[in-house]
Amino acid sequence: MDWMKIVAAMALIMFIVYLFPRSREMIKNSPKGSSSDWMGFVIPIVVILLFITFLIQLV
């Protein structure tokens, strides 16, 4: 239904407007991570991607 698309789009725009100032503030105030910090994020994400691939094989 077209009206549902319009309502969904309006909700997402509202969400962007709400999040934009918070995002700017978080970008300014976030501490910088070292390469080992980022590896601590990248490794579990790679594991999750492999896990999703495994789930797809099960469908």
Add this chain to the structure above:
Amino acid sequence: MNQNYTTATQKSASALATNKVLRNTYMLLSMTLLFSGLTAAISVALSMPPMTYLISVIGGMVIAMFVLPRFANSPVGIGIVFLVTGMLGFGLGPMLSAYASLPNGGNIIMLALGGTGTIFLGLSAYVLTTRKDFSFMGGFLMVGMMLVIIAALANIFLAIPAMSLMISVVVIMIMSGFILYDTSRIINGGETNYVMATIGLYLTIFNIFISLLQILGIMGGDD
């Protein structure tokens, strides 16, 4: 000596407060997940129309963004968390009914549910055991989320299945990042309000479940 004793006492009190926030967060989170499972079951039983999802999600998000922060420090906040999670669970009903009607729909739903649980428990265990500080990821995650919302907005009108699949994968990656970020904030004392911590973690679980459902639905070849 007296100063050392005071410092040790302060550290101990801080650790106890952190453990209390963590315990309360997981307790409230498990109760809200059960409650939203119940409301989802009611929604399926009532065969709610597809628009229920949109109305429930928008209503739930508006309450979570604008009403909940005002009551987060009072007992009313717990009631509002149940209201939001109940609404979001109720909104899942039509989606679950649609997937359940597919030939392997039951399998897809159970895999998405199990997959979501595994991702959440795995990431939580990872942060709790390593006790790493993921506060550096805040800006990155917010930018990622903004980009995903813009892509989702475009795809409402473009309706490209490959883009929808890509968005779902990226949402899972970002929400996984938020699990690491939120959990590390709790254990490092950055989040002291368990009501806000619960709603944050609930939303990550909710988004991972929906995205996983979409990925498995599309890749299952029956969507």
